[in-house]
Amino acid sequence: MSFPQPKPEVPQLPQNLLRTIDCQQGAVRAVRFNADGNYLLSCGSDKSLKLWSVSRGTLLKTYSGHGYEVLDADGSYDNSQLCSCSSDKTVILWDVATGQVTRKLRGHAGKVNCVQFNEEATVILSGSIDGTVRCWDTRSRKFDPIQILDEAQDGVSSLKVSEHELLTGSVDGRVRRYDLRMGQLHVDFINSPITCVCFSADGQCTLTSSLDSTVRLLDKSTGEMLGEYTGHKMKGYKLDCCLSSKDTHVLSCSEDGHVYCWDLVEGSLMLKLPVGKAVVQSLSFHPSETRLLTAMEGRVQVWGAD
Amino acid sequence: MASDSDSDGDFVTFGTPLEPLEEDEPLRKPVPLYEQTVKDEKGRYQRFHGAFTGGFSAGYFNTVGTKEGWTPATFVSSRQQKAGRQNARPEDFMDEEDLGDHGIAPRQITTTADFASGRKDVIRDKARAITSLSAPIPGDTVLEDLVAPARSSMGVELLRKMGWKDGQGVGPRVKRRLCKQRADSATRAFGSASPPNGSSESQDEEDGEFVPENVTFAPKDVTPIDFTPKVDLHGLGYRGLNPLAALRGGPGTGHINLFTMDSDRTNSLFGEDRKGQRRRGGVAGQGFGVGAMEDDDEDIYHRDIMSNYDTVLGGEEPGNGLYGWTAPQQYNRKKKDHSKDAAYLGKILEGFTLASDKLETKTIFPPPNLPRDFRPVHYFRPVVDLSSVSPMVAQALQTSRGHMAQEEPSKGGRHQLDSAQRRELLGEATLQGPSSVFDLLKVEDRERLSSLRRPSSDTSSGPRQPTPGEARAAVVAAGVAAAAARASAQKALSSRFAPHAEQQQQEALSVWSGPTAQAQTGQTFKPFERTPHKQARYDLYIDQLKQGDRDALELSLDPTMTEWERGRERDEFVRAALLYKPSSSSLSCRFTRGKQDDGVEADTVEVTRDQENDVDDKQAAVKMKMFGKLTRDTFEWHPDNLLCKRFNVPDPYPGSGFVGMPKVKRDKFSVFNFLTVSESPTASASPAPQGVKPSEPGKRSRWDVSGQAGDKERKEKDPVSEFLSVARIEASGSGPEASTTDGPTTDPTVEPDTEQKEEEEEEESRPSMDLFKAIFASSSDEKSSSSSEGESEEEEEKEEGVRSKAGTGPQISNQLNVNTTQPAPPVSTTPSQHPDILFKTPSGPAAAPPPRDQEMEEEEFGPRLPPPSSTLTAERRPSPTPSAKDDKHKKKCKEKHKAKKHGKHKKDKKQKKKHKRHKHKGKQKKTKKEESSDSSSEGSDGNGQEEGGGVSTEELLRRLKSIRGKNLQ
Secondary structure (H helix, E strand, C coil): CCCCCCCCCCCCCEEEEEEEEEECCCCEEEEEEECCCEEEEEEEEECCEEEEEECCCCEEEEEECCCCCCEEECCCCCEEEEEEECCCCEEEEEEEECCCCCEEEEECCHHHHHECCCCCCCCCEEEEEECCEEECCCCCCCEEEEEEEECCCCCEEEEEECEEEEEEEEEECCCEECCCCEEEEEEEEECCCCCCEECCCCCCCEEEEEEEEEEEEECCCCCCEEEEECCHHHHEEEEEEEECCCCCCCEEEEECCEEEEECCCCCCEEEEEEECCCCEEEEEEECCCCEEEEEECEEEEEECCC | CCCHCCCCCHHHCCCCCCCCCCCCCCCCCCCCCHHCEHHHHHHHCEEECCCCCCEEEECCCCCCCCCCCCCCCCCCCCCCCCCCCCCCCHHCCCCHHHCCHHHHHHHHCCCCCCCCHHHHHHHHHHHHHHHHHHHHCCCCCCCHHHCCCCCCHHHHHHEEEEEECCCCCCCEEEHHHHHHHHHHHHHHHHCCCCCCCCCCHHHHHHHHHCCCCCCCCCEEECCCCCCCCCCCCCCCCCCCCHHHHCCCCCHHHHHCCCCCHHHHHHHHCCCCCCCCCCCCCCCCCCCCCCCCCCCCCCCCCCCHHHHHCCCCCCCCCCCCCCCCCCCHHHHCCHHHHCCCHHHCCCCCCCCCCCCCCCCCCCCCCCCCCCCCCCCCCCCCCCCCCCCCCCHHHHHHHHHHHHHHHHHHCCCCCHCCHHHHHHHHHHCCCCCCCCCCCHHCCCCHHHHHHHHHHHHHHHHHHHHHHCCHHHHHHHHHHHHCCCHHHHHHHHHHHHHHHHHHHHHHHHHHHHCCEEEEEHCCCCCCCCCCCCCHHHHHHHHHHHCCCHHHCHHHHHHCCCCCCCHHHHHHHHHHHHHHHHHCCCCCCCCHCCCCCCCCCCCHHHHEEECCCCCCCCCCHHHHHCCCCCCCCCCEEEEEEEHHHHHHHCCCCCCCCCCCCCCCCCCEEECCCCCCHHHHHHHHHHHHHHHHHHHHHHHHHHHCCCCHHHHCCCCCCHHHHCCHHHHHHHCCHHHHCCCCCHHHHHHCCCCCCCCCHHHHHHHHHHCCCCHHHHHHHHHHHHHHHCCCCHHHHHHHHHHHHHHHHHHHHCCCCCCHHHHHHCCCCCCCCCCCCCCCCHHHHHHHHCCCCCCCCCHHHHCCCCCCCCCCCCCCCCCHHHHHCCCCCCCCHHHHHHHHHHHHHHHHHHHHCCCCCCHHHHHEEEEEHHHHHHHHHHHHHHHHHHHHHHCCCCHHHHHHHHHHHHHHHHHHHHHHH
16 A cells, blocks of 8 residues: 655746836946845946845845945845955955945955855855956955955956865866865856856756856766757857756846756756846845845845745 | 834834835925924814913913903802802812923921921921021021920820930930940040040939939930031131120039030030030130139130041041031040050040051162162263274274273174064064075075175274273374384284284185176276276276285385375275175176166066966867866965965965965076977967967957857868868867968968968977877876977966066066967967957957847956846847857757657666766766777757857868878887
């Protein structure tokens, strides 16, 4: 007497528009969930960084202090700090509650494309158009980076941090993975300027989107390609891609105003989410739920399963 | 971010929330003072007045409750209603505010006078009596008391009914023994005070034998403490003469002691009986002498000792409770102390008690023992610069000091240790990296440096060596400097020079006779230029040194000079020779030479040790979607120790002294470098992939999608490049759009076609080899030294070298690379003929540069950011490919996906990634086979690049095969 196996839950897709937030900060360059997904950060081209409640869509705080448009932001694991980077070549560490600038880190020679905290928010990693990744210490009062990773031969467009690894995508068409534990640098050649890199949730794969309008899923350890996702359009702009929270789907922005969502295993296009007419610039997937943020022009849209 | 938005419902909200602040809303003006109103509890307006008009307004506009104010009551009395007598109370004229809590007559429940504590009054009375007596004009209150009606409170009445009498204490009656005990303590308490006045109790005690056992006594009454404030200007404790005592006359009052104890006086004040008190006639006291009539003068000189005053706060309440903590000390003495006092056999000074805890004994540290030879006088020794003073004088000075041995740094002193020694003592781990600059130097350089240092230390420590006898001789020589003493002086000199001068000369010889010195004859330094003769002698000396002459010094010196002068010059020459020795040694190694200087050392550059594999191979692999080993490079990379710490990861290379990629020194102009340099022009024009690429970036910037754009543009290539492209292998990954767009370039890339053709045949085989490697070779033999690979590697090295030399970012390196060939297109490469193009906006395919390009021409590196608004975008969005094309792409992609699905994916939909990975491997292999066996479009469909290159791919593959065949044969 055996019961039939429970039917596995069909993974849901964030296809319903839950909320539209008009950020009123110029073009939203990047939109990011915080660590637990209750809040979102929008980086505006009017030099401001804004913190919103996702559920209510209310503005909680505006962080101003950058000298040019904000390009990326990240929140610390404990929600006490934010970091953001900007075209003004600086990285700023913010105190969330007071909105004050805790530290302003200068050193990059060009605009800073991407910024990330490490797991414990002890290090800020920032990748810049000057081809370097700088590791800033948030603990000490030194204003010099701990280490400068200048292996990239061109601007660093994207970077992600896992426990002990650092994944960078560069315009030189290479994805570099710095393994701190092993003391190794793995370079994967993609042959097209990388716009965004991601780790999968299980940490075994890396997702790479490049300007040849292709998103590739690579095996982390060997560098072999596990999947290739095409159909969208990414040719000139630095657009984001991401994996869904359960690693079931691959999502990517597109220049045709849609968000493309592929099944990770099959590589088939599951959803083509019409966001608007302009370029979908940034997207971010909720860390645990089926919820998606997209940024187009000055608006941030929240998408959910139902 | 304090609360979860989900759990907002759990919280209780108090009060009404403030209206959300609109940012653009103007601030509300504060209500001015004159518009602020206050209402009382009935809603009537209250007006505020200034301080002079009475504070709150009363009643109705400063009237009483009505507009009319007070209205007189009319007296009405009729037969039926007799008007009663009206007693107006103050309350009748008060309103509720006056009777309120804050009014002038607040209503509250109080005890009436009848029930109020009468005892309190008694206490007050007593206290008043005391003060009245002590007042300057005493007795006035006594009269008051006499006249005042006797009124006692209810409590007193009750007590009286219970048998209490005035003057007794309240409480159960006590037995005689208890009473006696108390009396004992009382007498003891009085005991040490100077006039031992017998108290009533002690009197009782004496008569106590007659008191029957069953008689009980009422407890003593407690006298309240007088807390009346001191208002007079007398000193503390001063009291005027007691008129009662002074003026009453009679034997009892004859003696007035102005400074007796309080107890004495108060006892008398309160009329306590002092039957046993001895009275003396007359006036006595400190202020008065002893009268002739008085028989004893025992206590005329009152000893006022400090023990009569309080030295501590608190303490036990004395018997009658009259004194607080200010009572004299005898009263406060505790009983236990008392017993202790009794136990103490010796006499205790009055006012002293035994200490309860032991006094802490102070440990005394003796002064340090002086060494036997310590002299308590310090004198300073003259500091003599040995180099400035003649050696003889210096020696004389030093010998005169006496303690030569102390000059030497004694081993073991804390301050003499260097950091390494201290570290050893402390057991600390050695620091990473070289501990000193010397470790960075080469061995021979280090030796040279140490030899440089030695002479100076030798001169300073040299005089230590001579024996006392010789030293004395030296002193004599220096002091007299006479001809008679010359011999001894010479002896001293020779003895001085003997140990180390020889050595120095040897060093100078070794330094100057070296091959490097021989080469550098021209640039010798001239230290004695002012005195040409001396310089000539010095030159001679140097020349002879160079020839390896051992007694160069003696030969070069002027024999006509005195021995003294010669000795000096000898010294100078040797030192100068050592100082200005050939620059290839000690000092020069610390400085980098200018570039125009053809130093030997400057020709090496730091280069990362591990170099990337050939990019062409990778491009080929990417084209065929053979990601994996072919596209992956793994390098050793050293993270910073601190970074590891911050990531909670152990340092993978705990001992490494550097961070980042390991670097090696390479010759700037190695043979290989020359090879690549010479090759570059030909290579650029050659049909080989390396050759074609450099031209490509001239048109497009490196930020572009190399593959697609290249393919698209392939259609428009000129016949030459068409031909070349056929010959070349598709694997190179990017189309040669070369000369169409090249424009006027001085670069050797554009060369006569004929030349190209000629060279094409020559070099045809080489790229094919690369391709084979890329496709067919396993990664293990990737690093084999095939000619082309090695070459390209070196090329890369060189590129690296140039970059590190320039010390700047990739942009600059690109510019520098312009003249050299660049094999890797996406890497920095895209070496453009116009360096400034690098700073231009990247655009989509360069074939149809979007209109925005010109506008956004500023420095845009990498992928751009979308424009802020859609209206702009719609107009300016680059349309690199027609929409039809796009559609085609999509279709193709879909088809591809379908095919893939059919092929592999459908069955293992829910398989895990591991499986998936294997599956992909399989797929790749399959692809490879397909690719090699026949021309299927599968291999290149991925990026939609097949539009331009579809036909040529087949063609190329065929070519490839034939080439491969040739090569194998």
